[in-house]
Amino acid sequence: MLEHFFGSRTRVTLLKIFFRSPETPLYVRELARMADIQLNAIRREIANLELLRLIKSVPAPADAVTERSKYFCLDMEAPLYQEVQALLIKAELLEEEELIEEIKTRAGAVSLFILTGVFTHVETDTDILLVGKLKPLVIAKIIKRYEKDTGRSIRYTLMDEREFQDRREIGDKFLYAIFEAKHTLVVNNKYNLS
Numbered sequence: 336m337l338e339h340f341f342g343s344r345t346r347v348t349l350l351k352i353f354f355r356s357p358e359t360p361l362y363v364r365e366l367a368r369m370a371d372i373q374l375n376a377i378r379r380e381i382a383n384l385e386l387l388r389l390i391k392s393v394p395a396p397a398d399a400v401t402e403r404s405k406y407f408c409l410d411m412e413a414p415l416y417q418e419v420q421a422l423l424i425k426a427e428l429l430e431e432e433e434l435i436e437e438i439k440t441r442a443g444a445v446s447l448f449i450l451t452g453v454f455t456h457v458e459t460d461t462d463i464l465l466v467g468k469l470k471p472l473v474i475a476k477i478i479k480r481y482e483k484d485t486g487r488s489i490r491y492t493l494m495d496e497r498e499f500q501d502r503r504e505i506g507d508k509f510l511y512a513i514f515e516a517k518h519t520l521v522v523n524n525k526y527n528l529s
Contacts, residue, residue, distance in 0.1 A: 345372050346380045351486050353390060353409040354423055360393045362404035371483075381407060388413045427485065434481045435521055441477065444468040446496060448522035453487060455517040463491035464513055466499045466526075499526075 348370045352361070361369075367377045384390045384407075391410040399406070410416065431454065439445060445467040452462035465474065471493055478489050492509075494502070502510050514528055 343380060343383075345370065345376045346383060348372065348486070349377070349380050349384060350389070350419060350423060353384075353407075354420060355486065357409040357411055360396050360399075360406035360408045362395075362406050364404065366407075369486075387415065389415060389419060430481065430485055434477065437477050438463075438465070438474065439522065441470070442467075442474050443470040445522050446524045447499065447526055449513060449518050449520055451513055451516050451518035452490065455519060457517045459513060459516050460509060461490045461492040461513065463489065464494075464510075465491065466494045466496060468495065469493050 349366060352366065352369055363374065363377055363381060366381070367374045370377065381390070385392070388410060390407045393406050393408050395404065395406050431450075435448075435450075438448065442465060445465055447464065447466035449464040450462065451457060451464070452459040454462060463478075474491070474493065478491055481487075482489055499510075520528070
């Protein structure tokens with residue numbers, strides 16, 4: 336979505352990487368690996384981001400992998416810093432909404448759908464809990480695409496209704512940790528979770 340606004344998917348990917356770790360110096364080859372994009376495309380967009388003064392060249396860190404490489408990091412004093420950061424945050428929310436809708440419409444018959452972990456900024460053993468008659472391969476593709484687009488790693492748990500009920504009856508610690516942590520209930524078609 337943002338690539339339409341910024342004119343380049345590579346530029347958006349780099350911005351996401353830099354904004355995730357604003358003070359970390361990164362070199363071009365490292366950025367290419369992280370973004371899974373060809374080196375020349377990375378170099379071209381680094382030049383564009385430098386012209387926009389969103390990133391700056393910095394000295395190699397003390398623990399640098401290579402001293403010869405040129406390192407870059409986000410310029411938090413840049414005139415556009417706050418505006419770009421706000422756009423990335425809003426785009427992240429829209430990407431989460433798209434993920435939710437895609438799971439609801441393509442993942443099968445979902446009877447319970449809970450977001451927690453990275454979505455609610457708490458430490459849990461999973462980020463998504465899905466219960467129902469699910470399509471695991473479809474869900475895996477949806478999650479993988481979301482991870483690639485956002486650069487975030489997502490842990491998800493799938494259960495059929497029988498397993499969910501059995502685990503609730505025995506007081507499964509994993510489930511109750513999810514229920515007690517901050518979470519967002521997206522779909523609940525049949526369960527009393529209180």
